[in-house]
Amino acid sequence: MNHILVAEGVSKKFGSHTALSNISLEIPKNCIYGLLGPNGAGKTTLIRIINQITHPDTGGVYFDGKPLAPEHIASIGYLPEERGLYKSMKVGEQALYLAQLKGLSKVEAKKRLKYWFERLEIDGWWNKKVQELSKGMAQKIQFIVTVLHQPKLLIFDEPFSGFDPINANKIKDEILNLKAQGTSIIFSTHRMESVEELCEYIALLNHSEKILDGKLSDIKKAYKNNVFSVGIQLDGDPNGLLRTFDEFQPSNDVYNAEEKQLSFEVKLPSEGTSNFLGKLAERGRINHFEENVPSANDIFIQTVNQRNGHG
Amino acid sequence: MAMGKLKLIIKREYLAKVRNKSFIIMTFLSPILMVGMIVLIAYLAKVNDSEQRVITILNEGEYFQDTFKNTASLSFIQLRDLTLEQARDTTLAMEYYGLLHIPPEEKLETAAGNAFLYTKDSPVSYVLDRLESTFQSKLRQQRLQDLGVSTAEFEHIEQDFEIRTQTFEGEKSVKGITEIRAFIGGGFGYLIMMFIIIYGGFVMRSVIEEKTSRIIEVIISSVKPFQLMLGKIIGTSLAGVTQFAIWIFSASLLLVIAMLLMDIDLSALNAGPAMGGMATLPTEPVNEMQPYINEMMKIPWMLLIVSFIIYFVLGYLIYSSIYAAIGAAVDNETDTQQFIFPIILPLMLAIYVGFFSVFSNPHGPIAVGFSLFPLTSPIVMLMRLPSGIGEGGVPWWQLLTSIFLLIVTFIGIVWLAAKIYRVGILMYGKKPTYRELLKWLKY
Incomplete structure (x- = not known):
């Protein structure tokens, strides 16, 4: 099997409110899978179904090829968006408790905790109470508890909220490191910009429906519309130049008269760019030429708008 | 596995509770407060009980001599050869509870009728009850004797009576x-x-x-x-x-210690202050x-x-x-x-x-x-x-x-x-x- 998780036609209703309607997903092994969508799109409900906290009304979920069952809980690590710790309990004791609930023995849990506490440089905290910790400190402990039992599938719901940039980077490195060790990771967020550098696959959810999924690079390719940004230093009249390229629909032009620098965007034919570039090179010195690749956010907005336009 | 998790949760919940500061304080403070209160009540009851009131009696007649018997809560002192004035001053000076004056009369009935109790404040009810019942009993005896009933017969009449009860199965209820x-x-x-x-x-x-x-x-x-x-x-x-x-456990332990230390008889609690007037309550025989x-x-x-x-x-x-x-x-x-x-x-x-x-x-x-x-x-x-x-x-x-x-x-x-x-x-x-x-x- 090359999929760690497969969802087939999963639907879930809460009373009259539809949280998920007919969601099908395939999450490949050993990748970082972005589950994207605005708040209220149904991400958390889907994640809770994967964690067997709630159960779908219809549809099936398969973990590593088998129907999802209670024994899979030990193979999944989940960092929920709404997360916290017992305030009056000591850090070490609490981490041990949570690890044992995931099925680790006390001895094994202690050994691994020691490793992780040293790795994240928090090994003085074992006997501190959680209420003495800062929010970021508590988040580190939560991260450790999530990954401690070495699950096959890790689910992070907004993992970077509550971290300062330095520690957010540290956690990001740890996530990449876990992936390198073979773990499959679901990464749920409504902040699209954090997705680009981490996820290989994404699924977009909106209003309880999946509107798009697949490999991020493929999606981007599909959403490219052959628009290029151009920058040129020229001697002549910028308007004249733009008029010459009317067939390429120049837009968003900005001219800096002092430096004689013109920037604009053009839509080029999909066959090639040499025709345009040849003509452009005659008019001055090209210092910038780049294809506009849509961001996940652009794609999301575009898709949602398309849907709304159709519907 | 599921049982193991349940055990883990029970253990955590148990420890979280018993380690909680306010829980610990409640656990150890409550018995102390409770026993403290019981001891206080018992102590107050004892103090109340042990207060003995003294009544002086100025009996100028021949009747009611040796009629008033001392009890734990009420005792009598006979004053002799004093005027009522002097007796009153003496009683006040000695801070006794009151003075019972029985004037010299020819008949028992009039002696009782003219008897007077002087107290500083209004007398408490059990003192009055005691005195009245003593007079009453003496008067009844006299009246019956006047009708020709002997002392022995009188005692026979006065015997306590209690109805005997039994369940239908024949057991004593x-x-x-x-x-x-x-x-x-x-x-x-x-x-x-x-x-x-x-x-x-x-x-x-x-x-x-x-x-x-x-x-x-x-x-x-x-x-x-x-x-x-x-x-x-x-x-x-x-x-x-x-x-x-x-x-x-700790409340009973504390209670025993407190009883030993303060020498308080817990039965005083059951009796209570109200029983003071009936201190001559006959002890129940074992078979009762x-x-x-x-x-x-x-x-x-x-x-x-x-x-x-x-x-x-x-x-x-x-x-x-x-x-x-x-x-x-x-x-x-x-x-x-x-x-x-x-x-x-x-x-x-x-x-x-x-x-x-x-x-x-x-x-x-x-x-x-x-x-x-x-x-x-x-x-x-x-x-x-x-x-x-x-x-x-x-x-x-x-x-x-x-x-x-x-x-x-x-x-x-x-x-x-x-x-x-x-x-x-x-x-x-x-x-x-x-x-x-x-x-x-x-x-």
């Missing part, structure tokens, strides 16, 4: 046994109510804490919500049993106590204890799972008020019905009804059971029906509560209404 039985049952019922209110509240607060600290979702991604709820209820109740055990002991032996202790355990466990589980569901439904403790009252209501009702109806008529229709109704039966049935089972006591069918209904209710309520709990723990920022809770049942 004794007064007060119904009350004793009722209080034993009432004690068990009261214990259940207190336990439910105190530890049910703990369960609820613990659920709220898990919600507000946002740890709940982390935990239920590892265990089932029902396991967490059950573990919490069991762990908290074990902490409660521990606390009760410490209370009972025998029926009480017989009756106590006849209380079906085994049945009572087994039923107590059944009713306690089921009743506590029913109520505490409701408490857990409430805790799950709300975001903070102030929102719990509207839900708590309906829970406490049947408990209060059970206690009141118990004390006002079951004690006087343990097998009447009200007592039977409330001992079958599952939300009140743990308390009311235990109040009825000391009168025995089967003939003359609670019919077997009632006990079995009551337990059966309780078990059915237990399953139903725990199932409902678990559903509300499962949905509620993941709901934030919603102020729940009963309608909302009803909707959750369908999720």
Whole structure:
């Protein structure tokens, strides 16, 4: 099997409110899978179904090829968006408790905790109470508890909220490191910009429906519309130049008269760019030429708008 | 594995509770406060009892000589050869309680009629009662003698009379046994109510804490919500049993120590200050106590204890799972008020019905009804059971029906509560209404 998780036609209703309607997903092994969508799109409900906290009304979920069952809980690590710790309990004791609930023995849990506490440089905290910790400190402990039992599938719901940039980077490195060790990771967020550098696959959810999924690079390719940004230093009249390229629909032009620098965007034919570039090179010195690749956010907005336009 | 997790949860909940500072303080302070109060009451009763009032008697006539006998609470001093004026001054100077003046009269009747009691303030009633009854008895004797009754005959007339009672089975019945039985049952019922209110509240607060600290979702991604709820209820109740055990043990220990140190006779508590005037109460011969002991032996202790355990466990589980569901439904403790009252209501009702109806008529229709109704039966049935089972006591069918209904209710309520709990723990920022809770049942 090359999929760690497969969802087939999963639907879930809460009373009259539809949280998920007919969601099908395939999450490949050993990748970082972005589950994207605005708040209220149904991400958390889907994640809770994967964690067997709630159960779908219809549809099936398969973990590593088998129907999802209670024994899979030990193979999944989940960092929920709404997360916290017992305030009056000591850090070490609490981490041990949570690890044992995931099925680790006390001895094994202690050994691994020691490793992780040293790795994240928090090994003085074992006997501190959680209420003495800062929010970021508590988040580190939560991260450790999530990954401690070495699950096959890790689910992070907004993992970077509550971290300062330095520690957010540290956690990001740890996530990449876990992936390198073979773990499959679901990464749920409504902040699209954090997705680009981490996820290989994404699924977009909106209003309880999946509107798009697949490999991020493929999606981007599909959403490219052959628009290029151009920058040129020229001697002549910028308007004249733009008029010459009317067939390429120049837009968003900005001219800096002092430096004689013109920037604009053009839509080029999909066959090639040499025709345009040849003509452009005659008019001055090209210092910038780049294809506009849509961001996940652009794609999301575009898709949602398309849907709304159709519907 | 599932059992192992449940054990882990129970252990954590138990330790979290017994390590809690206010819990520890309550555990050790309560017996001290309780014993302190008992000792104080006993001490005050003793002080009150030991106060001996002294009455001086200026008896200028021939009657009522040697009539007034000293007792523990009231003693008499005969004044002689003094005028009333001098006697009054003496009594005041010596700070005695009062002066009884009996003038010289030819007839007993007039002597008594003209007798006067002088006191500083209005006399307390038991002093008056004592004096009046002494006069009364002497007068009655005199009047009867006037009619030709001899002293010996008089004593015969005056003999105390007590009606002898017997049950239809021919056993000697004794007064007060119904009350004793009722209080034993009432004690068990009261214990259940207190336990439910105190530890049910703990369960609820613990659920709220898990919600507000946002740890709940982390935990239920590892265990089932029902396991967490059950573990919490069991762990908290074990902490409660521990606390009760410490209370009972340390309170009895402290009580014994206090009694030894302060030399307080606890029987003074039972007698109370009101008994002061009847200090000459004849001690009951041993054979008078025998029926009480017989009756106590006849209380079906085994049945009572087994039923107590059944009713306690089921009743506590029913109520505490409701408490857990409430805790799950709300975001903070102030929102719990509207839900708590309906829970406490049947408990209060059970206690009141118990004390006002079951004690006087343990097998009447009200007592039977409330001992079958599952939300009140743990308390009311235990109040009825000391009168025995089967003939003359609670019919077997009632006990079995009551337990059966309780078990059915237990399953139903725990199932409902678990559903509300499962949905509620993941709901934030919603102020729940009963309608909302009803909707959750369908999720």
